[in-house]
């Protein structure tokens with residue numbers, strides 16, 4: 463079928479698929495028509511090609527950078543070094559003997575660590591804990607980093623977003639966060655770290671892995687998992703936030719990317735309540751004409767999410783990146799659509815996701831031009847698909863941006879630089895509705911132009927499937943890579959003042 467399609471037929475399809483019921487031919491479609499290798503890519507496809515192949519080829523042909531690209535982006539404020547090490551191996555190296563498991567809410571010693579590790583290892587359950595004794599933690603962290611076979615990675619959302627942005631040679635990236643010597647050495651050379659952000663010690667996050675069936679003493683792991691702990695006070699207090707805001711004056715970024723709010727969750731309500739207020743006031747000092755993207759992904763506490771909404775974070779940022787869990791939290795916190803759902807069952811329904819995205823932009827965003835809010839863009843990512851929802855008139859190149867985010871998810875989860883179609887599978891629905899209730903449009907995905915577009919009120923939605931990695935290698939930082947890539951391919955329109 464794809465082989466026979468002429469350009470005219472494809473154009474008709476495109477218009478039909480993309481803009482049901484929308485009278486005006488949007489700029490995006492005109493952009494597609496003028497793409498030079500459009501026909502070539504369709505011709506080279508034949509009916510034997512899998513949907514995965516067709517979609518991947520279409521991404522390659524259709525994703526192009528915007529006319530006006532960012533040249534300076536400032537990113538803050540969480541950064542750390544992830545040390546991935548065998549849990550049993552490290553504990554043996556620390557000379558502790560196996561024993562019985564016992565959970566501790568806070569780890570105060572090597573013994574607490576051992577007991578909590580055994581507790582979760584015996585269940586094969588993931589867990590994350592704070593280690594309160596600074597000196598003891600530093601000794602353990604040193605042992606872990608030097609343990610044979612330990613793997614060190616750049617960690618923390620801001621650092622990961624910075625690393626992704628730095629793969630674009632023309633982009634100057636400022637990173638603010640607790641950067642110790644090890645992290646500094648691992649960061650891309652292109653990343654600028656202000657001197658005030660450099661600290662003597664790295665913030666290590668220790669990730670103790672164990673394999674399915676692995677045995678230690680009388681404990682056996684029913685499945686592979688990881689136990690994570692740290693003594694990360696800097697990130698937990700977002701202590702770099704003020705430095706970050708102060709350094710923007712000199713750096714003059716065109717875009718600010720903020721993440722790490724979720725790190726405060728672990729500090730307990732008393733601490734984060736005040737700190738959130740300070741954070742809002744610090745961020746309010748950023749010049750109004752600089753768009754701010756807030757990466758929400760990895761929040762786990764509904765109350766905390768609720769405070770972020772109430773503390774008026776949403777209205778002072780222009781863009782947010784989140785996943786299905788945070789989206790549902792947002793709706794539950796504000797009694798929005800589908801708030802009665804306790805969790806998504808399987809792949810989140812596009813119609814419900816679309817309802818909540820619209821509600822966020824109408825309730826907390828600038829969908830009504832008379833609103834005081836700045837929020838005009840949401841990059842939603844879930845395993846099987848992504849949606850970029852934007853208020854009309856503020857952003858450009860959305861189709862390329864959402865496809866670029868999906869492409870990076872499809873390659874990076876497999877540990878690759880490019881999509882390997884033998885290693886991925888399509889899991890997204892190819893037919894869905896624009897809304898859960900009437901009036902609604904029936905929509906479908908055209909694999910040769912895998913962006914489905916619909917409009918509701920003053921908001922336009924761009925949907926693209928993800929080619930899901932069948933055997934994911936490392937999913938840490940995937941959301942950060944998706945959001946970073948989506949931003950690189952996004953363009954702010956100038957005609958509308960923020």
Ligand SMILES: *[C@@H]1O[C@H](CO)[C@@H](O)[C@H](O)[C@H]1NC(C)=O
Pocket residue numbers: 824829830831919920
């Ligand atoms: C959409 O924008 C128009 C003005 O351009 C405004 O009058 C209307 O209230 C907006 N709709 C919503 C749902 O915010």
